[in-house]
Amino acid sequence: MATRTIKRPQQIDSWVSFLRAHAAITRELSAQLQREHGLTLNDYEVLLHLSHAEGGRMRRVDLAQQVVLTASGITRLLEGLERSGFVCKETCASDARVSYAKLTGEGAAKLKVAAATHLRGIDELFLSRYSGSELTTLAELLARLPLTGADCKTSSEPCS
Amino acid sequence: MATRTIKRPQQIDSWVSFLRAHAAITRELSAQLQREHGLTLNDYEVLLHLSHAEGGRMRRVDLAQQVVLTASGITRLLEGLERSGFVCKETCASDARVSYAKLTGEGAAKLKVAAATHLRGIDELFLSRYSGSELTTLAELLARLPLTGADCKTSSEPCS
DNA sequence: GCGCTATACTTGAGGGCACAACTATGGCAA
């Protein structure tokens, strides 16, 4: 039973490795980010997306899609960031339904500080394990996976 | 600003893709598993590990390591599986501290049923996106990532 | 045998997230 192992399909191996690696990595990186900067992994991602956005602000719904969170998830997450003063609300002149999340100066500063140690953590994780070309391959392959909930949903729909 | 994008290091691209893909995929697969079988992704993984284990049972601590959960996480997870009758406790004769989690017949049956649709979901996700050789590459690369919390921790420790 | 530390597990408290239900606004068609 030890040597005569059943040959499992590679997609299963990929998937299990994926799950375990994610759990292990996020646990560590998340704890590190929380300990040193009081931020969640998603907090960080949100600040990052805002910093890259036009005018440092995004609609909550777009933000939710970027970080793969539900609408309510984004509401709660931004609640925290607003309390900390890292983002603020902004209303939309042309559509009263939307409210923007805007990165504050304080938020940008926080991101900058957090990035220093967080990026180092990521580097240590990936650069120590892969060569340059392997990283390229990995990035390319991973990018092909569904990056939004919608992409994912369609692929598991056709049933009968 | 659209064309002249800043070149980001590949480990960051890999990491962000990794995060987003995980969020999107687990949200869908988890919801599917929950809807159709009332199981969590981790519930499923635990049942799976038990089914592969010698005698269908494992120490809680080893189980925790396999699915990358804390000791308390495993306690809570098994609580639910025990209530559902899919696993049961077993004491260890030689060490009174350890208690085994043992797969019941009902649990094995549940796993078998759940596997049918769950594996199909995974297949649809991966097989539609990668060729055979790409899957091999992906599985190999992913397997190199830390698969336990300890593996992960060591790599981010050396600081000053 | 007596402490000391390590290990296995449980419990209380709290945070993050999803789902469902709800409000409010926008846009379109008759």
Added chain:
DNA sequence: TTGCCATAGTTGTGCCCTCAAGTATAGCGC
């Protein structure tokens, strides 16, 4: 204009998980 559906966002509820603290057993030096 009125009705109807879509979209943006919030709130109540509950699950899952972690951390910190606590209990119980094991193993070891003395």
